[in-house]
Each structure stands twice: as C-alpha cells, then as structure tokens.
Amino acid sequence: MLNLMTITKLPIANWMDHFVDWLTQFTGFFNGLTNFIGGIINAFQWVFDLIPIWLFIVIIAGVTYLANRDTKKWGLIIFEVLGLLLIWNLDFWRDMTQTLTLVLTSSLISLVIGVPLGIWMAKSDIVQAIFKPILDFMQTMPAFVYLIPAVAFFGIGMVPGVFASVIFAMPPTVRMTNLGIRQVPTELIEASDSYGSTEWQKLIKVQLPLAKSTLMAGVNQSMMLALSMVVIASMIGAMGLGTRVYFAVGRNDAGGGFAAGLAIVILAIIIDRLTQALNRQRKH
Amino acid sequence: MTIKLQVKNLTKIFGKRVPRAKELLKQGKSKAAILKETGATIGVDRANFEVESGEIFVIMGLSGSGKSTLVRMINRLIEPTEGSVLIDGEDLMQIDKKALREVRRKKMSMVFQNFGLFPNRTILENTAYGLEIQGIDKATREQKTNEALDLVGLNGYGDQYPTQLSGGMQQRVGLARALANDAEILLMDEAFSALDPLNRSDMQDQLLDLQETMHKTIIFISHDLNEALKIGDHIMIMKDGEIVQTGTPEDILTRPADEYVEKFIENVDRSKVYTAGNVMIRPTTVNIEKDGPRLALKRMRENEVSNAYVVNSKRELVGIIDARDVLELVRKESRDLQSIVNTEVPTTDEETPIADILDDISQTGIPFAVLNDKQQLRGIIIRGAVLGALAGNEVNHFA
Known part of the structure; x- marks a missing residue:
C-alpha cells in the first residue's frame, strides 16, 4: 500500500493563505462592507441605548402578550419580565443589548441573503445540488476558523463577529426556505400555473405564503445559531455577554462565567419563544 | 358543430434518452421493449382526437x-x-x-x-x-x-x-x-x-x-x-x-x-345510460287529417302491428288506434277515425333515462310514445327493444 506520508504534503493551507491574501487586496470593497454592516449595528445599538430599560421590558412583554393572544401564556411573560430584571440587576444590560444587536444584525443579513438563495435553490435542482454541500461545509467547519479571515477582511470588533456569525448561522434559513417552497403540494403549483400566473406571482401569492411557517422555523434556528456564536465572536472583539464569558474563562472566574452564561440563556429563551409565537400567530 | 380543440400526435416520453425512445416508438417497438432499452417510459403514445x-x-x-x-x-x-x-x-x-x-x-x-x-x-x-x-x-x-x-x-x-x-x-x-x-x-x-x-x-x-x-x-x-x-x-x-x-x-x-x-x-x-331516445323505434303512424281507415289498415298489415299512432299534419300526437276497431270502421264504411282514437297514450321525452320509465313500460300494454318539446311524435318504445338494449344489443331505430 502506498504510504501517504512519504509523498509531498498537499499545500492546502498555503493555497488558502494565498486566496485570503488575494482577497484582502480588495480593501475598498471590504471597507465599504464594514461601513455598511457597521451602520446596521450602530442603528440597532442606538435604538437599544435610547429605549429606557423599563420600557424595553414592557415592549417585550407586550409583544409576547399580543402574539399569544389566544393562548395567554402568562408563564412566559412572567419569565421574560423576571429574566430581564435579573439581567438588569446583574449589570449586564448593555452587554445584553450588544449581544442582541449582534444576533439581530446577523439574522437580518442571513435573512436578506438566505431567503433569495433558498428560493433560487427551490426553483432549480442544479442550484440545489451546488449549494447543498456548500451549506454543509459552512455549518460543519468549526466556527473559530471563520474568525481568522474575518479579522483579515474587517479588522477587529463587531463587524467581523457579524461576518463569522452570518456564515455560521445562515444555512438553516436557506435550507428551510428551499424545503418550505419544495413542500408546497404539486396540485397547488399546478393550480397557480394553470390560471396563468407568472413565476413572480406564483412565488408571492402561493409559494412564499405556504412556505412561511417552515421558513420562519429556519429563521428561528439561524437566530439561535447566531446567539451561539457570541462567545466565539468575543475573541475578536465583538462586545457583549460573550465578552463577559470570555473574560471569566481567562480569569478562571466560575461564578462570573455562570452569571453571564445565564444571561445568554435567558436571552436565548426569550428570542426563541418570541419568534415561535410570531410564527404561530396567523395560522388557522 | 365546430371543432374547439384538436390534438394531433400528442406524445409524452418520461425519463432519459428521450430521442432514442422516440425513434424506437416510431419503429413500432413495444413499451416494455423501449423501457428495457432506454429506460424511458411512454406516458402518452401519439394521441389524436377532436373535441x-x-x-x-x-x-x-x-x-x-x-x-x-x-x-x-x-x-x-x-x-x-x-x-x-x-x-x-x-x-x-x-x-x-x-x-x-x-x-x-x-x-x-x-x-x-x-x-x-x-x-x-x-x-x-x-x-x-x-x-x-x-x-x-x-x-x-x-x-x-x-x-x-x-x-x-x-x-x-x-x-x-x-x-x-x-x-x-x-x-x-x-x-x-x-x-x-x-x-x-x-x-x-x-x-x-x-x-x-x-x-x-x-x-x-x-x-x-x-x-x-x-x-x-x-x-x-x-x-x-x-x-x-x-x-x-x-x-x-x-x-x-x-x-x-x-x-x-x-x-x-x-x-x-x-x-x-x-x-x-x-x-x-345500462338502464341509467340509455335514454328513451336511444331505444325508440319508428312507429306506424296515421295522419288523421289526411288518411282514412283503409290506409291505416294497410300500413298496419305491412308492418305487422296491431295498432297505429295517430298524428295530425304537424306530426303532433293525437292518440292510438287498434286494428280491430279500424276493421269495424271499414266494415261500416265509415271514415271517422276520430271516433275510435284512444287518447290515453303514455308519453315521455327523448332525454328520459330508461331507468325512470322501466316500471311503467313493463306494466302498460301500450308502447310509450316519445315526444319532443313540440309534442311531435319522435318514436315509440316497445318492450323488446328495451330488453335488447339492456342486454347489450344495438337498437335498430328504424325497424
């Protein structure tokens, strides 16, 4: 048998380095992108900084109440209020809003890129065959790996954190959009076609409305994945609850780490239940 | 009637290697053979029809x-x-x-x-x-x-x-x-x-x-x-x-x-499919405004029937006459067909399914008269024709 150790080592690492080096020459493009993503981040952060904490808590509770009007989930509302008060009490409020900003920005970008990509995949088997392995790759490649080129392209701070989160968190949105559209019963597609719909009318009037709940499940998953990136992103300077956890690790501070971790859990549960409730809201 | 839709040679072959399958189909190969050779399925094979x-x-x-x-x-x-x-x-x-x-x-x-x-x-x-x-x-x-x-x-x-x-x-x-x-x-x-x-x-x-x-x-x-x-x-x-x-x-x-x-x-x-129009046969008729008893008798003899349907010049049904009564009239040298017409004739229209009148047909002795919407006599229904149709025989409308 051929001993693979005796042949020359393939220079994969080299290739990738060259590729990244080559990409970094497009400074103008990446600067523009940095400014754009930075703009979104600042806008979210500005709003969160503007809203008084008590009002924020009232808004979250109010939205939950409205979204669950039929079921009246008082337990969830009580949890949200107590959880947010705890975060306030632990003095994590600004960190929490920074983390929320990171999650919302990543999810927004995932949505804007992921939904059209998912639609494209649903319309063409070839596109699907091309992107499926890419999506698998994006999701299974250890998230740390994205940090390195992210810093090369965007420097340090929130923007590379968002970049890495988007790559890691986008696949579920793409997949579920694709799946949701493909799951629309053939007969409904035929009905739409047989009455002379254009592709666009079919998409807007039939496919997307019927794929909505599957699509929203994908968005929910993307948000959860983005949240799971906050600690990793903190390593390249994305501020927030992740930074608290990261620092606690450095200082061997079990208590501090747990407190910050708990705040992430509370935030995760609130985001998860709220998006699910918004998804359920208009079903018949 | 105008042709609205015309389908010519419409063929659908599913699968790969469609051109080859098409060729084989033209050569008259069977579907099984084409499937075996090319893996293509013939969905529809050269359909032709008009609507x-x-x-x-x-x-x-x-x-x-x-x-x-x-x-x-x-x-x-x-x-x-x-x-x-x-x-x-x-x-x-x-x-x-x-x-x-x-x-x-x-x-x-x-x-x-x-x-x-x-x-x-x-x-x-x-x-x-x-x-x-x-x-x-x-x-x-x-x-x-x-x-x-x-x-x-x-x-x-x-x-x-x-x-x-x-x-x-x-x-x-x-x-x-x-x-x-x-x-x-x-x-x-x-x-x-x-x-x-x-x-x-x-x-x-x-x-x-x-x-x-x-x-x-x-x-x-x-x-x-x-x-x-x-x-x-x-x-x-x-x-x-x-x-x-x-x-x-x-x-x-x-x-x-x-x-x-x-x-x-x-x-x-079949009784639900066939209508009165499908099984009716041509009746022996007499025009009450023109024909006399002798002619009526002659026609009945020619068609080997014992009664005839009486219509007016517009071919509207008047009634039915029996051969014996006509013979009586001839003997009395009378021409008054009107006096012997029986107006109690069961009637139906062409669209009525046989199933609806089957009971009545089997009960009355007089064959049903089939009328169109102007009350004109179109045909009559005799038991033999009904039974024949139900058994799957073709009805000879003009027997």
Missing part, C-alpha cells in the same frame, strides 16, 4: 393509463415530447411563454382532483385567483367571483377558509374558480373522484345543469365508466398511454372496440 365546441368530452382510463398526463399537456403543465394541440386552430406548442400565459388566463381553466385550493386564502380569494393574477380591479373581481359562487350554490361562504368546508363544497369552490375566469374550455382532472358517491352524483347533476346554460367545452378526466357514460357526449378510453376507443356512450356500449372495453362495460347499469 367539439360545447360538449363534454370524457377521457376515461384506469390509473397509469396516461389520462392525467394527456390533460396536462393540453395546457402545457406537462411539456409534450411531440405533437400539437390546436385551440380554435391555433397551435399551443408554437407559442411563447407569455402567449401561453394569456391562453391559460383567458381560454382554459382547470379543476383538480384534490381541489387545489390555497389554504391561506378565503373562498372568495381562492375563487378570485384567476382574475387577481390578470390584474382585474377589486370591484369587478368581487362581482364576478360572487356570480360564480352563486352558480355553484356557495353564496355566503366567501369569508370562510377551505378547511372549514366539506369535500363537496370545496370542489364547488374549485369549479367556481374555473367559472369565474369565464374561460371557454374547462379541464377537469378527476374532479369528482375524491368525493363520496352521493356528493359525486350531485356534482355530476350540477355540472350537467350548468352546462345546459353555459355550453363550455369540457374535457373531463375520469376512471369511473358510469360517470363517463352519465356526463359524456363523447368518451375516449385510454389504456397504457394509448387511445383504445373514442365514441358516444352508445357507441362504447354497443360496439366496444376490443376486449378491454368489453370488460369495462360488463358491469354498467
């Missing part, structure tokens, strides 16, 4: 016979491998996407087996779908939609969602959606097959009622021969992608093309 304007044309066959593929090629939901579909002489295969959309919007509407209603839209919005995508304004849309829902008897259900309605009602919505578009051609793919028998029968009746006034050209796909015989003006029977026989219900019943069709019609209740 007249305003008729219900039923395409009948069991599952896998290619009937659903065939109907989907008519509006190009399935792109044919070869052949042409002509609507009013225009070949649908030659037009581009945009023109095809126009044809689908204006000329053809489709009704689906499982209704094909959009669950996220109300009944009103579902019915209006075809109009909505044409960009018709909301007021016109609602008016036309409500008219269509009225036609199918679903007035007042507009704000409900499809899942809130029973199967029969859902399919009425499907029908209303097709009618709202006011297309000339309706493609109905197993439209009533998902309904329970009672509902199905109701829907068939309703379709026939609607058709009386609308005169749409309807292509109706069915796997149920009784349904085909009940609603079809013409029936086309398919098997394994090929057309086995095309004809009127009567043709199919009396002259089955092969054993396959024969087996199909074995269990048909």
Whole structure:
C-alpha cells in the first residue's frame, strides 16, 4: 500500500493563505462592507441605548402578550419580565443589548441573503445540488476558523463577529426556505400555473405564503445559531455577554462565567419563544 | 358543430434518452421493449382526437393509463415530447411563454382532483385567483367571483377558509374558480373522484345543469365508466398511454372496440345510460287529417302491428288506434277515425333515462310514445327493444 506520508504534503493551507491574501487586496470593497454592516449595528445599538430599560421590558412583554393572544401564556411573560430584571440587576444590560444587536444584525443579513438563495435553490435542482454541500461545509467547519479571515477582511470588533456569525448561522434559513417552497403540494403549483400566473406571482401569492411557517422555523434556528456564536465572536472583539464569558474563562472566574452564561440563556429563551409565537400567530 | 380543440400526435416520453425512445416508438417497438432499452417510459403514445365546441368530452382510463398526463399537456403543465394541440386552430406548442400565459388566463381553466385550493386564502380569494393574477380591479373581481359562487350554490361562504368546508363544497369552490375566469374550455382532472358517491352524483347533476346554460367545452378526466357514460357526449378510453376507443356512450356500449372495453362495460347499469331516445323505434303512424281507415289498415298489415299512432299534419300526437276497431270502421264504411282514437297514450321525452320509465313500460300494454318539446311524435318504445338494449344489443331505430 502506498504510504501517504512519504509523498509531498498537499499545500492546502498555503493555497488558502494565498486566496485570503488575494482577497484582502480588495480593501475598498471590504471597507465599504464594514461601513455598511457597521451602520446596521450602530442603528440597532442606538435604538437599544435610547429605549429606557423599563420600557424595553414592557415592549417585550407586550409583544409576547399580543402574539399569544389566544393562548395567554402568562408563564412566559412572567419569565421574560423576571429574566430581564435579573439581567438588569446583574449589570449586564448593555452587554445584553450588544449581544442582541449582534444576533439581530446577523439574522437580518442571513435573512436578506438566505431567503433569495433558498428560493433560487427551490426553483432549480442544479442550484440545489451546488449549494447543498456548500451549506454543509459552512455549518460543519468549526466556527473559530471563520474568525481568522474575518479579522483579515474587517479588522477587529463587531463587524467581523457579524461576518463569522452570518456564515455560521445562515444555512438553516436557506435550507428551510428551499424545503418550505419544495413542500408546497404539486396540485397547488399546478393550480397557480394553470390560471396563468407568472413565476413572480406564483412565488408571492402561493409559494412564499405556504412556505412561511417552515421558513420562519429556519429563521428561528439561524437566530439561535447566531446567539451561539457570541462567545466565539468575543475573541475578536465583538462586545457583549460573550465578552463577559470570555473574560471569566481567562480569569478562571466560575461564578462570573455562570452569571453571564445565564444571561445568554435567558436571552436565548426569550428570542426563541418570541419568534415561535410570531410564527404561530396567523395560522388557522 | 365546430371543432374547439384538436390534438394531433400528442406524445409524452418520461425519463432519459428521450430521442432514442422516440425513434424506437416510431419503429413500432413495444413499451416494455423501449423501457428495457432506454429506460424511458411512454406516458402518452401519439394521441389524436377532436373535441367539439360545447360538449363534454370524457377521457376515461384506469390509473397509469396516461389520462392525467394527456390533460396536462393540453395546457402545457406537462411539456409534450411531440405533437400539437390546436385551440380554435391555433397551435399551443408554437407559442411563447407569455402567449401561453394569456391562453391559460383567458381560454382554459382547470379543476383538480384534490381541489387545489390555497389554504391561506378565503373562498372568495381562492375563487378570485384567476382574475387577481390578470390584474382585474377589486370591484369587478368581487362581482364576478360572487356570480360564480352563486352558480355553484356557495353564496355566503366567501369569508370562510377551505378547511372549514366539506369535500363537496370545496370542489364547488374549485369549479367556481374555473367559472369565474369565464374561460371557454374547462379541464377537469378527476374532479369528482375524491368525493363520496352521493356528493359525486350531485356534482355530476350540477355540472350537467350548468352546462345546459353555459355550453363550455369540457374535457373531463375520469376512471369511473358510469360517470363517463352519465356526463359524456363523447368518451375516449385510454389504456397504457394509448387511445383504445373514442365514441358516444352508445357507441362504447354497443360496439366496444376490443376486449378491454368489453370488460369495462360488463358491469354498467345500462338502464341509467340509455335514454328513451336511444331505444325508440319508428312507429306506424296515421295522419288523421289526411288518411282514412283503409290506409291505416294497410300500413298496419305491412308492418305487422296491431295498432297505429295517430298524428295530425304537424306530426303532433293525437292518440292510438287498434286494428280491430279500424276493421269495424271499414266494415261500416265509415271514415271517422276520430271516433275510435284512444287518447290515453303514455308519453315521455327523448332525454328520459330508461331507468325512470322501466316500471311503467313493463306494466302498460301500450308502447310509450316519445315526444319532443313540440309534442311531435319522435318514436315509440316497445318492450323488446328495451330488453335488447339492456342486454347489450344495438337498437335498430328504424325497424
């Protein structure tokens, strides 16, 4: 048998380095992108900084109440209020809003890129065959790996954190959009076609409305994945609850780490239940 | 009758290596051989037929016979491998996407087996779908939609969602959606097959009622021969992608093309299919305004019957006379046929199914007179012809 150790080592690492080096020459493009993503981040952060904490808590509770009007989930509302008060009490409020900003920005970008990509995949088997392995790759490649080129392209701070989160968190949105559209019963597609719909009318009037709940499940998953990136992103300077956890690790501070971790859990549960409730809201 | 739709050589081959399969098909190879050599399946094999304007044309066959593929090629939901579909002489295969959309919007509407209603839209919005995508304004849309829902008897259900309605009602919505578009051609793919028998029968009746006034050209796909015989003006029977026989219900019943069709019609209740018009024979008649007893007697003798039907010059039925009474008149040298006419003749019209009058036929001694809507005598029904028809023999109308 051929001993693979005796042949020359393939220079994969080299290739990738060259590729990244080559990409970094497009400074103008990446600067523009940095400014754009930075703009979104600042806008979210500005709003969160503007809203008084008590009002924020009232808004979250109010939205939950409205979204669950039929079921009246008082337990969830009580949890949200107590959880947010705890975060306030632990003095994590600004960190929490920074983390929320990171999650919302990543999810927004995932949505804007992921939904059209998912639609494209649903319309063409070839596109699907091309992107499926890419999506698998994006999701299974250890998230740390994205940090390195992210810093090369965007420097340090929130923007590379968002970049890495988007790559890691986008696949579920793409997949579920694709799946949701493909799951629309053939007969409904035929009905739409047989009455002379254009592709666009079919998409807007039939496919997307019927794929909505599957699509929203994908968005929910993307948000959860983005949240799971906050600690990793903190390593390249994305501020927030992740930074608290990261620092606690450095200082061997079990208590501090747990407190910050708990705040992430509370935030995760609130985001998860709220998006699910918004998804359920208009079903018949 | 004008030809509305003409299908020529329409072929669909599924799978890979279609060109090779096409070639083999032309060489007359069997489907099994083509499947074995190329892996391609013949969905529909060179279908040719014509549909007249305003008729219900039923395409009948069991599952896998290619009937659903065939109907989907008519509006190009399935792109044919070869052949042409002509609507009013225009070949649908030659037009581009945009023109095809126009044809689908204006000329053809489709009704689906499982209704094909959009669950996220109300009944009103579902019915209006075809109009909505044409960009018709909301007021016109609602008016036309409500008219269509009225036609199918679903007035007042507009704000409900499809899942809130029973199967029969859902399919009425499907029908209303097709009618709202006011297309000339309706493609109905197993439209009533998902309904329970009672509902199905109701829907068939309703379709026939609607058709009386609308005169749409309807292509109706069915796997149920009784349904085909009940609603079809013409029936086309398919098997394994090929057309086995095309004809009127009567043709199919009396002259089955092969054993396959024969087996199909074995269990048909013919009394529901045959109408009085199908089994009537030519009567011996006497014109009361012109003919005398001697002529009447001569005709009865010639036709070997013991009574004759009396009509006036407009061929309206007056009554029936018995040979013995006529003989009596001749003996008395009287010409007064009027005095011996029996006016108590059972009558029916041509459209009445035999099943409806079977009891009466077996009970009365006098054959039924078949009248048209002007009360003119068209024919009579004798027991022998009825029994013959039910047994599957062809009726010789002019015996």
